Structure formats: structure tokens, C-alpha cells
Amino acid sequence: AQSVTQPDIHITVSEGASLELRCNYSYGATPYLFWYVQSPGQGLQLLLKYFSGDTLVQGIKGFEAEFKRSQSSFNLRKPSVHWSDAAEYFCAVGAGGYQKVTFGIGTKLQVIP
Amino acid sequence: GAVVSQHPSRVICKSGTSVKIECRSLDFQATTMFWYRQFPKQSLMLMATSNEGSKATYEQGVEKDKFLINHASLTLSTLTVTSAHPEDSSFYICSAKILGDKSSYNEQFFGPGTRLTVL
Numbered sequence: 001a002q003s004v005t006q007p008d009i010h011i012t013v014s015e016g017a018s019l020e021l022r023c024n025y026s027y028g029a030t031p032y033l034f035w036y037v038q039s040p041g042q043g044l045q046l047l048l049k050y051f052s053g054d055t056l057v058q059g060i061k062g063f064e065a066e067f068k069r070s071q072s073s074f075n076l077r078k079p080s081v082h083w084s085d086a087a088e089y090f091c092a093v094g095a096g097g098y099q100k101v102t103f104g105i106g107t108k109l110q111v112i113p
Numbered sequence: 114g115a116v117v118s119q120h121p122s123r124v125i126c127k128s129g130t131s132v133k134i135e136c137r138s139l140d141f142q143a144t145t146m147f148w149y150r151q152f153p154k155q156s157l158m159l160m161a162t163s164n165e166g167s168k169a170t171y172e173q174g175v176e177k178d179k180f181l182i183n184h185a186s187l188t189l190s191t192l193t194v195t196s197a198h199p200e201d202s203s204f205y206i207c208s209a210k211i212l213g214d215k216s217s218y219n220e221q222f223f224g225p226g227t228r229l230t231v232l
Contacts, residue, residue, distance in 0.1 A: 009154075036223075043117070043206055043223035044157075090156065101147075101221065103156040 002027040002093045004104035012110040013081050021076040021107050023091030032094035033074040034101065035065055039087045047089075050074065061085070086111045116140055117209050119224035126197055127232055134192045134227045136207035142187035143209035147221060148180075151204040163190045187212060197231045204228050 003026045013019055025031055032051050036044040048059025055067040065076045074091060091104040116139040126132050136146055145164050149157040161171045161182050169182035179201075181193040190209075194201050208221040 041226065041228070043119075043225040044208075045223070046220050049220065100159060100162070102159075105156045 002031070002102050004091050004093050004102055006089075006091055006104035006107050008107045009105065010108045010110065012112060015083050015111050015113055016080050019076075019078045019081045019085070019109070021089050021091075021109070023074045023076065023104060024072050025074060025091070025093045026072065027093055031074075033065075033067060034092040034094065035059065035063070035074070035076050036090045036092060036103075037061075037087045038090065038106075044090065047076070081109075081111055083111045083113070085109060115211065115220075115222045117207065117222045117224040119205075119207060119227050121227060122225060123228045123230075125230045125232065128198050129196055131193055131195045132197055132229060134194075134205055134207075134229075136190045136192070136209070136224050138188045138209045138222070141209075141222075142212040143190075144187070144212045145210045146184060146190040147208045148182060148190075148192050149206045149208070151206060151226075157206060160192075194229065197229070199231045202229055202231045 005024045007022050034049045035047040037047050038044050047063045048057045050057045050067045057065050063078050065074055067074050088106045088108045090106045092101045094101045118137045120135045147162055148160045150160050151157045159172050160175045161169045163169045163182050163184040165184045165187050171177045179195055184190040204226050206226040208223045
């Protein structure tokens with residue numbers, strides 16, 4: 001069965017600083033990987049996804065992620081964080097014939113002035 | 114485009130009553146809808162996969178008689194929590210896939226969630 005580990009439950013960064021959120025996955029075949037963002041009391045919005053091809057994926061809101069098969073990782077990055085980026089971020093891996101998606105526990109991002 | 118709504122956004126009920134949550138795709142037809150449950154400070158846990166016109170597929174450990182799912186049309190799926198108890202209090206989120214999208218792992222569009230509190 002697939003699984004996702006987000007080792008950082010809570011991260012605080014200063015506005016304008018760079019950001020990297022870690023994600024490691026476990027899956028027996030080529031994974032289908034996602035990053036979602038959730039604002040308080042809201043649903044999830046897809047930031048980016050990796051299915052195949054270029055391992056560096058560009059997403060919305062200036063985010064990018066890099067798939068590294070050797071490290072089983074799919075870390076999310078942003079060069080300069082804005083206060084509006086404060087939210088919870090979920091990494092997810094997809095597998096199975098009916099597109100079952102397994103989510104990580106999430107990383108809560110706090111942005112300080 | 115690709116907007117999913119949920120109703121109600123918040124509901125408080127007494128223990129032993131039943132609560133129905135609606136999930137609607139507003140501007141597209143959805144072959145498949147998913148229901149998730151999210152506890153505070155925890156991840157989303159898939160409860161069931163709902164296909165229009167057929168029985169829902171429940172994940173292991175989810176009581177199908179307690180969490181009734183009906184996917185009556187290509188734009189509506191409902192989750193009914195029967196005989197709710199305080200331990201059913203949670204944040205319930207649905208998502209939907211677009212009909213006709215042949216990509217194997219295309220995007221799921223998420224609703225805003227429903228906060229259920231059982232007293």
C-alpha cells in the first residue's frame with residue numbers, strides 16, 4: 001500500500017524567505033504525486049502534480065516541486081513566501097484503478113512579517 | 114470552472130439523529146465522487162468512492178450502514194451519517210472527477226467541506 005510522510009508538522013518562515021516543504025512517499029511503482037493547499041475551514045486546492053516527464057514541476061502561485069525517485073521525495077518549494085501562503089499543505093500519492101489518493105498528515109505553514 | 118459545492122457548510126446535531134451532506138458539481142458532470150473525513154491536525158482519510166448509478170465502494174473500516182452514500186445523478190452525491198454520535202464529529206470533504214476526462218490520474222476537484230458537530 002502507498003503511504004506519504006510529511007516530516008514537518010509545522011513550519012514558520014519570514015515573509016520573503018524561501019520555503020521548502022518535505023514529502024516522502026512509499027509506493028511500489030511509478031507514483032502519481034500531488035501537492036494541495038488548504039486554507040482554514042476550506043477544501044483543497046491543487047498546487048501541482050507529477051505524472052511523468054520533467055521531474056521539476058511548476059504549479060500555481062509560484063510553487064514548484066521536484067520528483068526525486070532515488071530519494072522517494074517530492075519536495076515543494078517557493079523562492080519567496082508571501083503572507084497569503086499561510087495555510088496547510090498536503091502531499092498526496094495516487095495509485096490504483098479508481099484513482100485512490102493517499103494524503104500525508106499535512107504541514108502547517110506560518111508566515112511572519 | 115470545475116467548482117464543487119457542499120451543503121451545509123456547518124451542522125450541529127444531537128446524538129442519535131441523522132445528518133445529510135450534499136456534494137454538487139456546479140459546472141461539470143462527475144462520474145466519480147469521493148468522500149473524505151478529516152480529524153483535527155490529521156490528514157484526509159478516504160471513506161468511500163461514489164459512482165453515479167451504482168453502489169459506493171467503501172474503504173476498509175468504514176461502516177457502510179452508518180455512512181450512507183447516494184450518487185443519484187452526475188452532479189450530486191449525498192453522504193448521510195445515520196444515528197450520529199459525538200465520535201462522528203469531523204470535517205467531511207467531497208471531491209469529484211470530470212466526466213469524460215480520460216487521463217488516468219487527473220485532478221480531483223474538492224468541495225469546501227462540512228463541519229459536523231454531534232452533541
